[in-house]
Amino acid sequence: MKNPFVMECGNYKTRYDKDMAIFSTKRVKVRMLTLTLLAFLFPLLADSYIIGLATLCAIASIGAIGLNILTGFTGQISIGVGAFLGVGGYTSAILTSTLGWSFWIALPVAGIVTASVGALFGIPSLRLKGLYLAIATLAAQFIILFVISRWTGVTGGTSGMVLQRPSIGSFSLMSASSYYYLCLMILLFTIVYSLNIFRSRTGRAFLAVRDRDVAAQIMGINLFTYKVLSFAISSFFVGVAGALLAHYTMIVSPELYSITVSIQYLAMILVGGLGSILGAVLGAIFITLLPVGLGMFVDQFAVYMPDMQNTLAAFQELAFGAAIILFLIFEPGGLAHIWSNIKNYFKLWPFSY
Amino acid sequence: MSILEVENVSIQFGGVKALDDVSYKLEKGEIFSLIGPNGAGKTSMLNCISGLYKPASGSIRFKGQEIIGMKPYKRTSLGIARAFQNIALFEHMSVLDNLKLGRHVKMKAGLFSSGLYWGAAEKEEVNHRHSVEQVIEFLEMQDIRHTPVGTLPYGLKKRVEVGRALALEPEVILLDEPMAGMNSSEKEDMARFILDMHELNGITVFLIEHDMGVIMDLSDKIAVLDFGKRIGFGTPEEIQENPDVIKAYLGEQEVTT
Structure with a gap:
């Protein structure tokens, strides 16, 4: 039995399909399977608060992967994620609560509706780049929120709408762990789908558009089609995340989808690592759990210094900002890069060269 | 039949005529070189062929089909x-x-x-x-x-x-200074690759290069541009003897009496 903790070396392939597999060696496959199993088994041991946090992490991961497809992989910056989450959430709310559709149909429809809205707002991306596109997507954010809060007849205006948890037959996914499993399954599908996309034709075209759009054109890539396609597929996942979030919190209202949410999602992919699926997941977990961790820290600390509680609460916001800035300065590659550095270190361990 | 025909192509940027009424033909399976001093319009010519620029007038035909106005990504699928x-x-x-x-x-x-x-x-x-x-x-x-x-x-x-x-x-490959900034052994490798792709795969090569030795050795046909005008077109031997080309590259001999 070889040492299970060392990385494999001298791994040679004799077939192209083996060389292009997502998980290249048996050991990596076993590791991934273990990780998935752990994700499935842990609700048996944790309490519902922890499971709730894990659910939020899973939902945020789906959204962050969506945003990363657009911003990290295709290089089209978007500040409209918050509103796109809202489109997904409201679509599902209207379909299930007002029209009485089943959640299982409303969820993909929410994704498709958000994809169409995303594609529509992606059309300017052919002419606009960088900061200009950022401002255009910012407009999307405000236009969508304006429509949501003013179209009272359909969306309930500023008071929002109430949703139900989905059910299979007579079994409602009311418990924390059952809804967690649903989100986890969808997250796994999202991960596999996007990993596949980026090792085949469509994903390569996205990357080409990001790296050199002129050269991409000469390679036979229709810039317009692929930019809009990227907006659509990205918004699809954001929309699905929005619908899942809406059915989790069981309420939708305009202030849940403000620009702060957009910034938070951008922070996720920046901290996690632009252009990395793993990074999006790690970043989503990090940004979701950071305020919780900081809050716990402040509560602990406040026991010793009760009069400092308000100051410490403000410190929490500060630490959040500081974490993002520190990441941008010291590790622009994000958490995904840190992880690959650790892996590379142990590839040669204990020899440093 | 010529695989690529460029006829009376002109393009200008502001007051500068980057290409002025340029015409030439590429026969299938030859190595064609476009040369000229810096700023003569060589890369502009390539941009017209691959569709990044739209010529103000003239026509570019690939296997008899007009490609001006065709989107760049569509030209790629033609080859x-x-x-x-x-x-x-x-x-x-x-x-x-x-x-x-x-x-x-x-x-x-x-x-x-x-x-x-x-x-x-x-x-x-x-x-x-x-x-x-x-x-x-x-x-x-x-x-x-x-x-x-x-x-x-x-x-x-x-x-x-x-x-x-x-x-x-591809049927035609456009190479824009593939040897720029290379040392002589790297240039030799690249020249070998160009000859091989031409001979083994029958690819028509459209070459832009500054190294005269390479150009004269490899090319079947050469066109010379200077300030956007075609000042010479022919085999390497013809080009070497063309007085306009010599003038563009070396300048005019002063008349001394």
Whole structure:
């Protein structure tokens, strides 16, 4: 039995399909399977608060992967994620609560509706780049929120709408762990789908558009089609995340989808690592759990210094900002890069060269 | 029949005539060179052929079909490939992925089949991998196939650039100064690759280069540009004796009495 903790070396392939597999060696496959199993088994041991946090992490991961497809992989910056989450959430709310559709149909429809809205707002991306596109997507954010809060007849205006948890037959996914499993399954599908996309034709075209759009054109890539396609597929996942979030919190209202949410999602992919699926997941977990961790820290600390509680609460916001800035300065590659550095270190361990 | 015919093409930027009534023809299976001093309009000419610029007048025909007004990405699927002068590779991707991108128009997988990566999509990836590996072998890049292009040295980047154009299996390949900034042994390698792709695969080569030795050795036909005007067209021997060309390159002899 070889040492299970060392990385494999001298791994040679004799077939192209083996060389292009997502998980290249048996050991990596076993590791991934273990990780998935752990994700499935842990609700048996944790309490519902922890499971709730894990659910939020899973939902945020789906959204962050969506945003990363657009911003990290295709290089089209978007500040409209918050509103796109809202489109997904409201679509599902209207379909299930007002029209009485089943959640299982409303969820993909929410994704498709958000994809169409995303594609529509992606059309300017052919002419606009960088900061200009950022401002255009910012407009999307405000236009969508304006429509949501003013179209009272359909969306309930500023008071929002109430949703139900989905059910299979007579079994409602009311418990924390059952809804967690649903989100986890969808997250796994999202991960596999996007990993596949980026090792085949469509994903390569996205990357080409990001790296050199002129050269991409000469390679036979229709810039317009692929930019809009990227907006659509990205918004699809954001929309699905929005619908899942809406059915989790069981309420939708305009202030849940403000620009702060957009910034938070951008922070996720920046901290996690632009252009990395793993990074999006790690970043989503990090940004979701950071305020919780900081809050716990402040509560602990406040026991010793009760009069400092308000100051410490403000410190929490500060630490959040500081974490993002520190990441941008010291590790622009994000958490995904840190992880690959650790892996590379142990590839040669204990020899440093 | 000529594979590429350029007829009376003109284009101007502001008051500058970058190309002024330029015409020439490429016969199928020849190595054609476009030369001229810096700023003569050589790269502008390529941009007109690959569709980045739209000429103000004139016509460019590929196998008899007018291509002016056709979108750049459509010209690629006709079989016109191009390697850029100032390397325009996809820096964060591996050599392999860059070459596969060269085959983009030959592949079919869309959003759904790519995402599922099952059956047809996987088979397609493997089949095209075979073709890409042939290019890798041809250009002797086996040891760097998984390396991100951004980390490669200049000479190899140039080679990947040519490889990406070759991966398309084009009928005409447009090479914009493939040997610029190379040392003599790298130039020799590149010259060998150009001759091989021409002889083994029957690719028509459109070459822009400054090294006169290379040009005269490789080319079947040469056209010379100076300030956007075609001042010479013919075989290397004819060009070497053309008084206008000598004047453009060496200047006029002062008349001394």
